[in-house]
Amino acid sequence: MRNLIELINKYNHQILFILLEVFAFFLIIQNNSFQKAAFINSTNGVTATSFLAISNVKSYFSLKSTNELLLMENAKLKSLISYQQKVSISSISASHFIPATIINKSVARANNYITIDKGKIDGIKKGMGVVSNNGVIGIVKETSKHFSSVLSILHSKSKVSVVIKKNNHFGSLQWDGKNYKKAKIYDIPSHVDLQLGDTIITSGFSYIFPSNTIVGVISDIKTKEADKFHNLKMSFIEDLKEVKYVNVCQPLKKEEKELLEEQLSNE
């Protein structure tokens, strides 16, 4: 026993070092495998409030471009309304949107997160999809009263089901951790005829994102003769580094769909 105490006394610095590193490592593992945000994350009071203050200051610098964007979107919506009045097709998606502002984000890391300024009070729940006018942004991971943290599409665990617009073949989109402008698309059989510039949209299978939301265009096809599946890269239409205003989708039919699927699996 006395030897042990002496040993601890002698190497207390090394022991403390190892303990702290093990603790840090434990935090990393725990946060990764369970997707559990510990109480120390960017939705807690101090950090989120400071992000909000920074974001308020920054938003003045981009007022002009924001205005232009809004004008463009207005025009687009107007044309959609007139189109609907003519053809009277039921609306493209059955989702209800909650507008939100991004107050913090990253694109340079291997696993990126976004913090938005809407939370439980505004009706945001875990698992909701986040989209912007030009594409898919991510999925809500954690909510607090006034803020939410979003698993960005630029995260190694984000996976989105997508469709090639011109022939309705579906695949899945995943980021490879390199360039924030590009992502990879898997599971599209190699016999499908594709060209550079083909549009990619969401499939809406999961009801997380509304169907027919534009995601990007094919920017690189590297398929070899023997491959079963296409080796595809696409570039996002949305500039994920600059995006500021987003919509959180409230899926109206998600429960109904899940209920139906549950009944099927019970039989």
Add this chain to the structure above:
Amino acid sequence: MSKVTIRHSINFIVFISLQVLIFNNIFFMGYINPYVYLMFLFLLPISKKNQNLLLLIAFLTGIVMDAFQNSMGLHTFACVLVMYLKSPILLSLIPQLKNKTQNNIVFSINEFGLPTTIIYTSILVFIHHFALFFIEAFQLDLGNILLRTIASGLVTSILLIILQFFNARNSLK
């Protein structure tokens, strides 16, 4: 509180805010993200007597950075590692320091010269960045990690060396 404690507390606030407010928003060429808050760890003295306290301070710094970056544990791991390796690296660069009886060694560019400063700073920065990027991206290829480490590491090292120049000038006055 002693004068030293106050000075380091101010350093802590200044460098963490610099990092969070400015440098976390900078991405040169898509993935160069300098970590200037390391300067706070560099300015802390190397002291045999207080070595455990210094490790705990590094731990705290890491936790605060992680809270702002949503990267639980990553910065904590890298910071504690850097703090632990600081004194062995300095002692192996300047062996004559071992014989000195002084308790606190404060690294300064005036005392140790530019070449030593450059080597010392860049070794620690590269260790920090490599640990950070390696743990962050378990599944990514080594080439990508090394590219990120070298690119970000170079920028951080240059910034830190410039900051040390300013620090040396201030302490002369």
